[in-house]
Amino acid sequence: MTLMALSSTAVVQAAAWGYKEIADALHAVMEADRTVYTRLIVNRLQNQEKVITASEHWKDDKALVLPAQMFRYGSEMVAEKGANFSYSLLSLWPVNKQNAPKTDVEKEGLEAINKSGAPFYKEETLGGTKYFTAIYPDKAVAKACISCHNDHKDSPRRDFKMGETMGGVVIRIPM
Ligand code: HEC
Secondary structure, three states: OOHHHHHHHHHHHHHOOOHHHHHHHHHHHHHHHHHHHHHHHHHHHHHHOOOOOEOOOHHHHOOEOOHHHHHHHHHHHHHHOOOOOEEEEEOOOOOOHHHOOOOHHHHHHHHHHHHHOOOEEEEEEEOOEEEEEEEEEEEOOOHHHHHHHHHOOOOOOOOOOOOOEEEEEEEEEEO
16 A cells, blocks of 8 residues: 555544544543442442542541542643643532533533433633533442432532432533
């Protein structure tokens, strides 16, 4: 194969990956890691075997890092590396007020995924930059999710059930 033919094949393959496919792939990895951490570490050690608890003050309490902290520390590290996308975990019923939706698209998306249970995609312009924004339902995949949120003193909602959408993962890619 000539170099020309090789490079045009590469272009065709790259073009098959649109913003949606990239966001979906990133989210698949995030969701898998988040579910594994919550089920095999937090839910098993805290809720089932009662070996150690998870706490937002994990350092002082010598406790496990919360699933949401695990997620944020990862996203901060990705930002430090200068990756060309960002992600966060938000909710219409946030324990931490910082995790409430801020942009119109975040609000619209969280409401939409809450009704449909399916991902939401929209373009938005922030600070003069156009973004592809994807929002995925963040569901209660373990008992630990609902027991902790329903009992948390700062939680504005106390009736979360297994499998329910508790918030959303927002992935933003500059276009
Ligand atoms: C042991 C307690 C605990 C467990 C277990 C837990 N959470 Fe949370 N979650 C929190 C706390 C506390 C925050 C706020 C943390 C922060 O932003 O620093 C939070 C944040 C969140 C947020 C962002 C909005 C908000 O409430 O601030 C979502 C969405 C969320 N959790 C969903 C889940 C899901 C789904 C699971 C299970 C996969 C889960 N949580 C497991 C305590 C918990």
